[in-house]
Amino acid sequence: MKSWLVTGGAGYIGSHVARVFAERGIDVVVVDDLSSGHREFVDPGVPFVEGSILDGDLLGRTFAAHDVEGVIHIAGFKYAGESVKRPLHTLRQNVVGTMVLLEEMQRAGVGKVVFSSSAAVYGTPDVTLVTEDTPKDPQSPYGESKLIGEWLLADQARATGLAHTSLRYFNVVGSGYPDLYDTSPHNLFPLVFDALLAGRTPRVFGDDYPTPDGTCVRDYLHVHDLALAHVTAAERLTAGAPVDAAYNLGSGSGVSVAEIMTAIADVTGIQFTPEVAPRRAGDPPRIVANGDRAARDLDWAMRHTLTDMVASAWQAQSRGPRR
Numbered sequence: 001m002k003s004w005l006v007t008g009g010a011g012y013i014g015s016h017v018a019r020v021f022a023e024r025g026i027d028v029v030v031v032d033d034l035s036s037g038h039r040e041f042v043d044p045g046v047p048f049v050e051g052s053i054l055d056g057d058l059l060g061r062t063f064a065a066h067d068v069e070g071v072i073h074i075a076g077f078k079y080a081g082e083s084v085k086r087p088l089h090t091l092r093q094n095v096v097g098t099m100v101l102l103e104e105m106q107r108a109g110v111g112k113v114v115f116s117s118s119a120a121v122y123g124t125p126d127v128t129l130v131t132e133d134t135p136k137d138p139q140s141p142y143g144e145s146k147l148i149g150e151w152l153l154a155d156q157a158r159a160t161g162l163a164h165t166s167l168r169y170f171n172v173v174g175s176g177y178p179d180l181y182d183t184s185p186h187n188l189f190p191l192v193f194d195a196l197l198a199g200r201t202p203r204v205f206g207d208d209y210p211t212p213d214g215t216c217v218r219d220y221l222h223v224h225d226l227a228l229a230h231v232t233a234a235e236r237l238t239a240g241a242p243v244d245a246a247y248n249l250g251s252g253s254g255v256s257v258a259e260i261m262t263a264i265a266d267v268t269g270i271q272f273t274p275e276v277a278p279r280r281a282g283d284p285p286r287i288v289a290n291g292d293r294a295a296r297d298l299d300w301a302m303r304h305t306l307t308d309m310v311a312s313a314w315q316a317q318s319r320g321p322r323r
Contacts, residue, residue, distance in 0.1 A: 003027040003066045004234055005110075007053050007101065008075030009046075010037030012182045013116070013172055016227035017072055018046055019180075024231060029066040031059070032075065041180055053097040056104050063108035070112030070237060072230055073101060076145070079186045080120055081280040083142035094145035095152075102156050112237040113153065114230055117166040117246065119219070121147040124284035131290045132168075132246050139284060150246060163237045167229060167294075169221055169249040170287055174309035175316035176224030182313065188260065189310075193317045196270050204257055206279035209286075215257035217286040219250045222304035222312070232298045243297060250289025251302050259306075267310045 004021055008014040009030030014037065021028040022043065029047040042048045047066060051058040053075050062068065076094040077083065083090040098115075105113065120143030121136045138144045146168075153164040173189050175181050182190050192202040207214040229249055236243050261274050294300035304312075 001027050001067070002069040003029050004070050004072060005029050005031060005062065005066070005068045006072045006074060007031050008037060010034060010039060010041050010048070011074065012180065012184070013223060013226065014072075014074040015041035015180050016176050016223050017074065017230045018042065019177060020224075020227045020231045021234075022046065024235075026231070026234075029062065029068065031062060036184070038183065053101050054092070056100045059101060059104040060108060063104065063110055068108070068110050070114070070234055071101065071105060071110060072114045072116070072234060073098065074116040076116070078142065079184070080140040080142040081283060082186060083140050083145070084281040087141035090141045091145055094142070095148050098149045098152055102152060102162075105162075106156070106160055111161065112163045112234070114233045114237065115149055115153055115164065115166040117150055117168045118143060118146040119168050119170040119248070119250070119287045119289055121150070121168060122287060125287065129252065129288055129290050130248065130250070132244070132248055132293060140281075154245060164245070165233050165237070165243040166246040167233065167249055168246055168289070169219070169226060170289070171218045171220045172223050172226055173220050173313055174222040174224065174304060175312040176222075176227065178316050178319065181316035188257065189313050190317065192261070192264055193314060196264075196268060196272070197318065201272055202261065202274045203277045204261065204274045205277050205283065207258075207276045209279075211256060211285055213256050213258045216283060217254040217256045217288065219287065219289050220255050220260070220306065220309060221249060221251065221302070222309050225301065225303050229294060229298045229300050236297065244293060247294040247298060247300070248289040248291050249294055249300055250291040252288070252290055254286060254288040255306060260310075263306050263310045264314070267307060267314055
């Protein structure tokens, strides 16, 4: 039976995507080098291949062994701020890795891919609401790498007929399953939860942005809603249905970091006043995306409230220390 491959499928987002595939009755295989993912995030019944997408031979063997028909490409170095400090590492993992993957897909005759892109391709847009047509102006090596990834898919489509789409999103939070949670050392929710669990005061990175309360404004998306959109995109590609080259997964509204802090205090029952740390390099003041096209084609919807996002994330992460 045909399978879909999830690169980075032992990570926070990838493991949710793999589980939704299984719930939909679609065979799935996971490739992950475990640099940031966790073997225990992959269900025991799902084939798991440990290794890097930079290893073309490993990918080729995986495509052959599992009769792969399409790829959800999530693996990569995902930290915008850190990418400013490590540009070459970011570009190697995200650009060269995508090139190797596409080469091996072509060699194996795998002709479908859903790419995990980012709202970081827009940089700091000068519009109230970002659409897919908003000019691209990435302001970090991470954002650049995601835009290059989209270009690579488009070029390969012109050359080989590759069926593809890219999903652009920003802050992914919450948990769809009690044993899966965000373990990033750089993302807001795990940083705040770790501090609270350790009895420390959480920090806000910058309170002098040109926003209503001085903190960054973002789209915060529940990870399970995101996973559903990935799998729906794969189903459309399998069916040969038309898809756009890229979709924003956005709420159409924004939530500030200060508002997130208030919601966390309310959900956890731990009252605190966050400390203010300097801005992080590469963080734009505001990105809020319009998700109408994804709602039209990918059944995209914000099915969870901010309280749902915080509560599910807190329940999952507080089960044990971050790994």
